[in-house]
Amino acid sequence: MATLNLRNIVKRFGLVDVIHGISFDIDDGEFVVFVGPSGCGKSTLLRMICGLESVSEGEVLIDGRVMNVIPAARRGLALVFQSYALYPHMTVYQNMAFGLENLGTPKAEIQARVAEAARMLRLEPFLQRKPTALSGGQRQRVAIGRAIVREPKVFLFDEPLSNLDAELRVGMRAEIAQLHRRLKTTMIYVTHDQVEAMTMADKIVVLRSGRVEQVGPPLEIYNNPANQFVAGFIGSPRMNFLTGRVTVAGPDGLTVEVPAVGTIHTRAVAPGAPGQEVVIGIRPEHISQGHRATNNVSGIVANVEQLGGLSYIRLNDPDMTVQLSGQTRLGFGDRTEINLPEADIHVFDAQGLAIARAEPVQSMAALA
Amino acid sequence: MAALTRMLSAKRGFAHWDWTDWISYVYLVFGTLLMFGPVLWLVFSSVKSPSGLVEFPPTLLPWEQTRVSVPGQTASLPLFKIAEGDHAGQTLAEIRKIGLQATMVDPAKPDTTIRVPAAGLKKVMHLRAAWENYTDLIAKLNFGLYLWNTVFITIVATALTLLVNSMAAFALSKYRFKGREPVFMVMLATLMIPPTIVLVPNYLIAAVLGLTNSLWGVIWPAVATPTGVFILRQYMLTLPDDLLEAARMDNASEWRIYWRIVLPLSAPALAVLAIFSVMWRWNEFLWPMVVLSRSESFTLQLALNSFQGDLETQWNYLLAMTVVTLLPVTIIFLLLQRYITQGIASAGVK
Numbered sequence: 001m002a003t004l005n006l007r008n009i010v011k012r013f014g015l016v017d018v019i020h021g022i023s024f025d026i027d028d029g030e031f032v033v034f035v036g037p038s039g040c041g042k043s044t045l046l047r048m049i050c051g052l053e054s055v056s057e058g059e060v061l062i063d064g065r066v067m068n069v070i071p072a073a074r075r076g077l078a079l080v081f082q083s084y085a086l087y088p089h090m091t092v093y094q095n096m097a098f099g100l101e102n103l104g105t106p107k108a109e110i111q112a113r114v115a116e117a118a119r120m121l122r123l124e125p126f127l128q129r130k131p132t133a134l135s136g137g138q139r140q141r142v143a144i145g146r147a148i149v150r151e152p153k154v155f156l157f158d159e160p161l162s163n164l165d166a167e168l169r170v171g172m173r174a175e176i177a178q179l180h181r182r183l184k185t186t187m188i189y190v191t192h193d194q195v196e197a198m199t200m201a202d203k204i205v206v207l208r209s210g211r212v213e214q215v216g217p218p219l220e221i222y223n224n225p226a227n228q229f230v231a232g233f234i235g236s237p238r239m240n241f242l243t244g245r246v247t248v249a250g251p252d253g254l255t256v257e258v259p260a261v262g263t264i265h266t267r268a269v270a271p272g273a274p275g276q277e278v279v280i281g282i283r284p285e286h287i288s289q290g291h292r293a294t295n296n297v298s299g300i301v302a303n304v305e306q307l308g309g310l311s312y313i314r315l316n317d318p319d320m321t322v323q324l325s326g327q328t329r330l331g332f333g334d335r336t337e338i339n340l341p342e343a344d345i346h347v348f349d350a351q352g353l354a355i356a357r358a359e360p361v362q363s364m365a366a367l368a
Numbered sequence: 369m370a371a372l373t374r375m376l377s378a379k380r381g382f383a384h385w386d387w388t389d390w391i392s393y394v395y396l397v398f399g400t401l402l403m404f405g406p407v408l409w410l411v412f413s414s415v416k417s418p419s420g421l422v423e424f425p426p427t428l429l430p431w432e433q434t435r436v437s438v439p440g441q442t443a444s445l446p447l448f449k450i451a452e453g454d455h456a457g458q459t460l461a462e463i464r465k466i467g468l469q470a471t472m473v474d475p476a477k478p479d480t481t482i483r484v485p486a487a488g489l490k491k492v493m494h495l496r497a498a499w500e501n502y503t504d505l506i507a508k509l510n511f512g513l514y515l516w517n518t519v520f521i522t523i524v525a526t527a528l529t530l531l532v533n534s535m536a537a538f539a540l541s542k543y544r545f546k547g548r549e550p551v552f553m554v555m556l557a558t559l560m561i562p563p564t565i566v567l568v569p570n571y572l573i574a575a576v577l578g579l580t581n582s583l584w585g586v587i588w589p590a591v592a593t594p595t596g597v598f599i600l601r602q603y604m605l606t607l608p609d610d611l612l613e614a615a616r617m618d619n620a621s622e623w624r625i626y627w628r629i630v631l632p633l634s635a636p637a638l639a640v641l642a643i644f645s646v647m648w649r650w651n652e653f654l655w656p657m658v659v660l661s662r663s664e665s666f667t668l669q670l671a672l673n674s675f676q677g678d679l680e681t682q683w684n685y686l687l688a689m690t691v692v693t694l695l696p697v698t699i700i701f702l703l704l705q706r707y708i709t710q711g712i713a714s715a716g717v718k
Contacts, residue, residue: 052613074620085610088634098628099618146618 002063002153002186003028004049004075010057011044018044019210021058021183026203031180033245034190035197036207036232042190043158045207045325049188050077050156062153065237073102080148080157084139086146092118093127094147110149117145121177128171137168144179157189161196173199194234198222205260206230227353231281239346240320246276252358254347256280261318265294265338268347268355278355279348284312284323286344295340375588396639407694414687415497418473421683431493436609438462438479448472451486459492460484475564509671509685511692517583518650526645530638532591536565537600537634538626540554552601570656585659586667590649596641603637604630639707647697668693690712 004026011019019041034042038092047053047059051072060067070161086095093114118124131139140160144212147155149220157176163203177200180187191197197204198218206213206221206229214226218234225231231239244258253267254276264280299315311328313336314321324337330336347355379389412428413421420432435444438461445461450472460472460482468551470486505511540552575592579585607630615625629637653669660666666674672693675686701708 046713050617052616072613072616077617079614079617081610081614083608083610085608085614087614087629087633098615098620101620102624141554146614150618 003061004063004154004188005064005188006045006049006058007061008058009045009055009060011048011053014057015020017210019056019195019265022210022212023058024185024205024215029184029186031177031187031189031200031202032205033197033201033203034205034207035194035233036192036213039209041210042205042207044193046079046156046158046188046190049154050079051075075139076153077156078150078154079156079158080140080147080160082144082162084131084143084163085121086139088131091128092112092134092142092145095131095142098150099146099150100210100231113151114145117148118122119147120148120182134364136164137172140164140172141175144176148179148183153186155183155185155187157187159191160189161191162193169196176200182258184185187348196233204234206233206291208233224354225346226354227347228279228281228354231346231348231354235282235283237323239283240287241279241281242318242320243277243279246274246278251274253262253342254278254355256347258318261297263294264345266345266347267340267358268340268345269358272351277350279352280341281346281348282344284321286341287320287322288339288341289322289324289336290339291337292339292341295342296337297340298335298337301332301334301336303332304330305330394606410687410694411691414501414684414691415499416684417496417498418502418682418684418686420498421687429495430497432498434492434494434498436475438473438475441473441478445473447475448489448494450484450488451490452488455484456488462489488517490641498684501684502692504555504632505688505692511671513664514666514668514671517665518669521583521656521667522646522649524583525590525649526642528587528591529593529596529645530642533593533596533641534600534631534634534638535626536592536597537604538630540597541601541604542607543610549587552597555594555597559603567654567658569653574659580659580661580708581665583660583665586649586652586656588654590652593645595644598642600634601636603634607633636707638712639704643700643708646700650693650697 006025007023009019009022010017022045028197035047036042044053048055051067051070055068062075062077071154087098090098096114096117097110098112106115115124116126120129121144123138123141123145126138126142131142134142139335140163141162151284160176161172164172173196176187176189178201189200199367201218203215204218204221205215208229208367214221214230220231221234225234228241230257242258242261244256244261244264245262246254247257248255251269253265253269256264256266258264258280266280299317299321301313301319302316303314305312305314306327309325311324311329312321313324313330315336315338320338346357349355378689379462380392383604391632397537404510412430416430417432419452421431423431423433432445435446441461441463445463447459448470450456450460455472458474461475463473463481465486466473466518467485472482472484472488474480474482475679536555540548572587573588576581579588611629611633615629651669652667653673656667656670657673660670663671663674668689672686672689675682675689
């Protein structure tokens with residue numbers, strides 16, 4: 001049980017800044033996911049929190065205490081490594097007991113705690129095996145078990161599922177989420193996979209090149225991305241972007257002229273002047289097929305991906321992806337008409353920052 | 369057995385014997401003889417008696433001339449078979465040979481001497497293993513003491529070598545500090561200095577420290593070896609840093625990380641170094657000869673050397689002792705050869 005605060009964290013390797021002053025707070029019991037493309041500094045940030053990497057500037061506070069110079073072992077955190085980092089020469093039991101032995105915990109208590117963790121993670125049959133004799137998913141559970149037995153204040157996960165196959169990943173995702181519900185411990189989870197971020201997090205921290213792009217609950221980030229990067233990064237398939245110029249800055253929204261596409265009405269209001277260059281964005285799942293009163297676009301089908309329950313249509317000219325529910329009869333080269341609903345269009349200014357909409361989208365959860 | 373036959377008759381893959389098969393086998397047999405012949409000869413010669421050793425032409429097996437004791441003669445006499453002349457077919461003992469004539473005696477009739485031409489004599493040979501070369505060695509010489517000295521030096525020096533070198537290798541592979549590379553380079557550079565060059569300075573240091581004529585005088589200078597550090601460092605570089613960090617998160621002290629994580633995981637490289645160290649210490653000659661001058665502290669190698677006198681060399685004992693000296697290293701090598709190849713492959717190439 002712990003809160004964690006970062007205050008203007010900077011990390012420098014030699015002369016190169018990799019983290020440029022990051023600040024945010026994590027509440028007690030929260031499941032926070034750091035997400036971002038590779039090289040964005042999310043793992044470095046995690047390693048600074050757990051003390052494996054020194055902090056060049058700024059402060060890491062756990063439960064209000066500055067942790068900068070406290071060694072990793074004394075911070076009361078447990079880290080699950082991407083590579084699991086199980087000790088290959090020790091049995092599963094020894095792997096889980098090693099940390100407690102180092103703390104001088106009495107044998108009986110070690111046994112009890114390991115047994116409890118093994119039961120929770122269904123590892124009982126494997127306690128006497130070496131890690132090499134386990135499957136990927138089992139190794140992952142041992143790595144988590146090693147963290148659990150120490151009863152840490154904060155769990156840290158460094159891309160823990162990236163070495164598992166797709167099916168196992170879904171299973172482990174649910175297990176970690178369940179673990180969080182049961183232990184109610186603060187957890188920080190690093191991933192580059194936005195699906196993991198969306199499905200597990202209470203709060204997502206989107207990072208890019210050592211800077212925080214946005215912090216917020218998953219649906220808030222999905223519905224109201226703060227900038228073009230976040231809009232493109234969160235959501236799969238990624239949001240469609242079209243570049244155009246503002247023609248009318250009306251009271252209920254900007255009207256944008258997109259070359260070779262047409263006139264698009266949006267609900268974005270704040271400062272926009274005619275002639276300003278903007279990027280409009282719309283998610284594939286918000287586009288519908290057919291003709292409405294406004295915002296109609298026609299394109300040529302370049303590719304169709306039929307998933308059975310869903311179909312993705314890639315259009316050429318303009319380059320767009322459209323998600324249709326169910327199956328479609330469209331084929332390569334067909335011309336089709338699509339409609340971009342005004343309410344679902346995001347507008348970004350030349351710097352990539354989102355231009356506020358008249359009424360921001362509320363998530364269902366927030367409405368309820 | 370079937371596997372052995374299959375191995376020894378392996379072919380290139382055709383049903384018939386290809387010419388490349390023949391060449392391979394000729395080459396392999398030649399190589400085997402070249403490598404193994406001298407060892408085999410050494411082992412067989414070590415059970416030859418002194419007279420058997422100087423026999424000409426030399427034989428592989430321990431043949432020696434049969435001798436009999438004849439009443440009236442002080443020494444035992446060598447037996448010969450007479451090939452020609454009046455006494456052809458008889459087996460006689462030779463008393464002396466002067467020029468082309470030999471004076472012989474029939475062991476059955478010791479009173480009558482017979483003169484025969486020396487050219488017609490054929491030696492009567494028999495096979496006999498002179499085990500006394502070994503038994504005498506152990507009885508006469510202080511063999512037990514030399515063996516103990518050598519074993520003590522080998523075991524203690526190897527244990528210390530493993531400890532010291534692995535600690536150095538751990539620091540050089542897993543800690544990032546200023547001057548890490550230069551330190552390592554300097555360490556490796558010492559490989560280029562032949563030991564003979566530093567022999568005198570080393571001796572002076574050993575003398576000042578009072579290590580002469582002490583087994584520790586052989587042990588301490590051998591403990592830190594650049595080769596050992598190199599082998600272990602290269603291997604430890606391949607251990608993932610994640611493991612060390614996991615251990616650090618697990619509250620392990622640096623010593624505990626070294627002792628419980630790094631050392632057990634470096635076992636293959638440690639095995640290689642252990643084998644090398646055992647061979648080096650066991651076979652070491654020059655340095656012990658310089659440091660140890662009293663025969664109570666001699667190692668086997670030094671004792672071996674003492675058989676070779678200025679005027680006379682007792683070859684039979686020398687050979688027997690050489691075999692005894694070779695045995696332990698050979699056995700260790702046989703038992704651990706799997707680790708050697710594994711370890712060299714993983715430590716040396718990367």
